[in-house]
Amino acid sequence: MTAALSVEGLEVVFDRFRALKGVSLEVREGESYGLVGESGSGKSTLLRAITGLAPASSGTITVNGKVLGKTREKAFYREVQMVFQDPYGSLHPRQTVDRLLQEPLAIHGIADGEKRIERALDEVGLGKGFRFRYAHQLSGGQRQRVAIARALILEPSILLLDEPTSALDASVQAEVLNLLEEVRRRRKLTFLMVSHDLAIITHMCERLMVMQNGEVVETLTASQLIGHRVSEDYTRNLLRASEGFVRV
Amino acid sequence: MSVETIQSRREWLLSDRPASRMQARLGRSYVAWRRFTANRLAFVGLLIILALVVVAALAGVLAPYSATVGDLKNARLLAPSAAHWFGTDDLGRDIYSRIVYGSRWTLYVVILVAIIAAPIGLLVGTVAGYAGGWTDAILMRVTDIFLAFPKLVLALAFVAALGPGIENAVLAIAITSWPPYARISRAETLTVRNSDYIKAVQLMGASPFRIVLRHIMPLCISSLIIRVTLDMAGIILTAAGLGFLGLGAQPPLPEWGTMIASGRRFILDQWWVAGAPGFAILIVSLGFNLLGDGLRDALDPRSGDQ
Numbered sequence: 001m002t003a004a005l006s007v008e009g010l011e012v013v014f015d016r017f018r019a020l021k022g023v024s025l026e027v028r029e030g031e032s033y034g035l036v037g038e039s040g041s042g043k044s045t046l047l048r049a050i051t052g053l054a055p056a057s058s059g060t061i062t063v064n065g066k067v068l069g070k071t072r073e074k075a076f077y078r079e080v081q082m083v084f085q086d087p088y089g090s091l092h093p094r095q096t097v098d099r100l101l102q103e104p105l106a107i108h109g110i111a112d113g114e115k116r117i118e119r120a121l122d123e124v125g126l127g128k129g130f131r132f133r134y135a136h137q138l139s140g141g142q143r144q145r146v147a148i149a150r151a152l153i154l155e156p157s158i159l160l161l162d163e164p165t166s167a168l169d170a171s172v173q174a175e176v177l178n179l180l181e182e183v184r185r186r187r188k189l190t191f192l193m194v195s196h197d198l199a200i201i202t203h204m205c206e207r208l209m210v211m212q213n214g215e216v217v218e219t220l221t222a223s224q225l226i227g228h229r230v231s232e233d234y235t236r237n238l239l240r241a242s243e244g245f246v247r248v
Numbered sequence: 249m250s251v252e253t254i255q256s257r258r259e260w261l262l263s264d265r266p267a268s269r270m271q272a273r274l275g276r277s278y279v280a281w282r283r284f285t286a287n288r289l290a291f292v293g294l295l296i297i298l299a300l301v302v303v304a305a306l307a308g309v310l311a312p313y314s315a316t317v318g319d320l321k322n323a324r325l326l327a328p329s330a331a332h333w334f335g336t337d338d339l340g341r342d343i344y345s346r347i348v349y350g351s352r353w354t355l356y357v358v359i360l361v362a363i364i365a366a367p368i369g370l371l372v373g374t375v376a377g378y379a380g381g382w383t384d385a386i387l388m389r390v391t392d393i394f395l396a397f398p399k400l401v402l403a404l405a406f407v408a409a410l411g412p413g414i415e416n417a418v419l420a421i422a423i424t425s426w427p428p429y430a431r432i433s434r435a436e437t438l439t440v441r442n443s444d445y446i447k448a449v450q451l452m453g454a455s456p457f458r459i460v461l462r463h464i465m466p467l468c469i470s471s472l473i474i475r476v477t478l479d480m481a482g483i484i485l486t487a488a489g490l491g492f493l494g495l496g497a498q499p500p501l502p503e504w505g506t507m508i509a510s511g512r513r514f515i516l517d518q519w520w521v522a523g524a525p526g527f528a529i530l531i532v533s534l535g536f537n538l539l540g541d542g543l544r545d546a547l548d549p550r551s552g553d554q
Contacts, residue, residue, distance in 0.1 A: 050453055077453035090444035094466050096272050104452040105464075129265035133274040137264060150448065 003062070004029040004049070004158055004190040005080075010059035012042075012049050013213075016231040019045045020152075021214045023060070027158075032184060032191040034201035034222075041195040042214040044085075045082070050192075051082055056190035064157065077109065078134035080142050082160040087143035091135035098131050099147050104154050114234045120149040124179060145179065152183065152234035165200065177204060198242040199248065202226055209237050277409065283546045290542015295537025304351040313342035316500040325518045327453065334524040337501075343524045346502035353503045354532060357418055357487040358480050365423035366476050369429020374460050374468060376430070377437025378546035388434065394427040398481075400489055407495040417496040421486050425479060432475055436468040462548065468519055470547035478540035481533035502530050 004136045006026040012020040020042045027033040035043040048054035050061055052072040063079055084090040089101060094231060101120060105113045121131060123143040144164060151159060164180065165173040177200065184191055195201050201208050201221045210232070211219040218232045230236055249459050262279070266272040281381060303310060313332075318324075328335045334343040375515070376387035394402070406420035440446060449463050458460030484504075490496035491505025504525040511522030 053450065061259050072453075074453040075452060082448075082451055084444045084448065086444060092445040092449075092463060096269070096270075098269060103449060103454070105451050107454050107458070128267075132266040132269060132274070133264070133275070146447070154452070168443075179503055 002029055002065070003027065004031070004064060005192065006062045007050070009047070010046070010049055010061065010063075011057045012045050012054050013057045014054075019054070019214050020049065023211070023214070023216055025209055025216070025219075027190055027192055029157075030188050030190055031207065032193065032205045034196045034205035035211060036196065036198060036201055036208055037194065037211035037217070038196065038238075040213075041211040043211055044162050045214075046211075047082065047162050047192065047194060050160060052076075055223045074108065077104075077156075078154045079156055080158045080160065081154060081156040082162065083144070083147050083151050083164045087140050087147055088146050088167070091138075091143055093135055096132045096134055097126075100146065100150055101153055104150065108154060110154075116153055120153045122160075123152065123183065124149045138171075140146040140168050141176060144168060144172075144176050147184070148176075148179065152187070155187075156189075158190045158192065163194050163196070166195070166197070173200075180204070197239065198225065210222060210238065223233065256529060263400060268336060284542050287542045287545055289538050290545070291536025293535045293540075293542060297539055299543050300351055300355065300535065303348055304355045307348050307352055311342075311345035311348040313345040314342065315346045315502045317341070325514065325521070326519055327518075330388075332413075335518070335520040338514065339505070343520065346507060346523055347504070347528050350502040350504045350507065350528070351532075352503065353414060353497060354484060354487070354529075357414070358483055358536075360418045361422045361425060361483050362476050362480070364418075366429055366472060367425040368422075369426040369431075370433045370468060370472055372426070373430040373433025373435075374437045374464050377434040378441055378456065378464060380384045387430070387450055391427045391430045393426065395431075397424070399424045400486060403486060403490060404493070404495060407490060412495040412498060413493045414501065417487055417490045420490070421434045421483055423489070425483065428479075429472055429475065432471055433468045436471055437464050440464060440467055474540055474544045474547060477543055478534035480540070482494055484533055484536070 003026045007023060009022045009024055009027045010020050011018065011022055023046060025033070025046075035046065037043050045054050049056045051123050052068075063076065068076065069148070095103075097118065098171075101117045102113055102168070104110075105116060110116065117131070118128070118157060119140060121127070125150070126142065130138070130142065130146075135146075138146065138168070144167075148164075165176050168176060181204065183189065191204070193201070202225055205222055207219065207221050208225065209219045212234050217234050218230065219236070224230065225235075225239070228239060230239065261275045263271065266275055282418060284294075314325040318336065320340045323332070323336045323340040323342075326332055326336045332342050332344065332507055334347065336342055361500070372391065373389050375389075376384040397405075402424045403417070406423060407416050410416040412420065414435065423470065437460075445461060446459060463465055487496055487503070490507025491503045491507075492509040494506075494509065497503030497506045499510065507525040508522045508529075510523070511518070515522050548549075
């Protein structure tokens with residue numbers, strides 16, 4: 001299998017702070033790849049650097065065989081889309097769902113807008129009744145579904161997920177994760193998913209990378225993580241932490 | 249219209265799941281309208297402004313006498329009476345008729361200033377706020393320079409350079425009143441430019457131009473409308489001030505400020521000559537202020553469940 005997305009020696013520096021210190025990773029086509037680590041370990045920065053929202057100071061990013069330059073071209077956004085962590089902040093407060101979904105189509109000059117919007121809303125399990133609502137008329141889970149519909153409407157092949165369910169409560173989390181799984185299977189998407197929840201990562205991803213302080217700690221398969229066959233102490237600590245409280 | 253149809257229309261407007269773009273938009277406007285009318289004083293303000301518009305439109309019907317030609321022989325400086333509601337001035341002109349026609353000039357000044365100054369301020373502020381860096385620094389320093397001058401003095405300088413007259417007064421006021429709007433728009437832009445929903449549009453591949461125009465400006469407009477409405481009173485007073493100083497509207501134009509200026513000489517004995525236009529300015533300024541306060545409650549995105 002070929003690599004859908006590969007990152008080589010990526011460095012991101014904010015003022016003096018090195019947020020990413022030479023991170024490399026390779027995501028195969030159709031694969032779901034997880035990024036785990038504590039807050040501030042650079043997982044979100046990695047996603048943002050891939051999309052061009054965070055400035056990469058060195059390193060190369062390759063998407064579907066094409067090496068990306070300093071600025072992203074319009075075509076890039078039809079390959080790669082992102083779902084943000086906070087569904088309350090990622091939808092424009094003055095736009096209806098319809099407007100939100102129309103915007104990417106207008107930017108890329110796509111003609112069959114009506115049909116695509118209806119299809120996108122169906123796909124994420126929101127009926128026609130939601131089409132002309134404003135963000136404040138939606139619940140958190142519904143908002144995240146709209147955000148997913150918006151990311152899918154340009155029919156990208158790679159979806160970057162920045163803790164897509166951490167702002168939702170447990171039952172809604174499961175719904176959204178199932179939706180993402182289903183969409184991935186149907187559209188044969190490649191996922192790069194950030195989470196601090198190891199259970200979600202082992203459920204969703206085949207392989208994963210553990211990060212700390214902007215560096216790669218180790219890469220594992222999901223079965224290695226489930227079987228606790230890890231080689232680094234840091235990962236072991238993460239695993240212990242994810243098991244929750246231990247009564248002494 | 250029966251009670252049921254009104255009831256069902258209201259339900260249609262407040263529907264949770266609007267069926268069309270138009271219904272969504274109307275519903276939103278209706279909610280804002282309800283919040284606006286809940287404030288009685290703001291509603292009074294709106295009525296005053298509507299009355300001003302009606303008076304200006306129907307000046308020809310409402311004014312019993314000419315605004316510029318008076319009866320010098322028989323009607324100089326008459327006190328208010330049934331024939332002349334607000335009395336007459338030193339040239340025998342009916343003051344009520346002059347105030348009615350003067351409402352046109354007041355509206356003319358206010359509307360022109362608003363449509364010149366507000367878009368300039370909005371554009372400068374949003375571009376500066378979104379672009380940042382050098383663009384921001386240059387645009388904001390220019391704004392600072394304009395803000396450093398007292399408004400009336402700068403307007404005076406412009407009128408002195410351009411020549412007296414109501415068009416130049418409008419231009420001078422517009423030039424001096426855009427900087428606060430630029431400041432407001434920039435501040436609003438800075439609060440939203442790093443939000444995820446703007447990032448999301450960037451990730452759609454939108455150009456900076458499109459982001460500013462279609463995603464940032466709509467968020468700045470409500471606070472701008474509020475500020476412009478609250479500034480209307482100031483604009484009217486500045487226009488009146490320029491008229492009073494002889495640099496705005498020129499006689500015999502029935503502009504309220506100019507009318508006060510010409511009534512100044514008789515203010516002790518014939519108070520109505522200056523008093524009536526002064527009262528008109530007071531009422532209209534008050535109307536705009538009340539309206540602005542109401543709009544703040546109705547449009548402010550930070551309050552309520554918008």
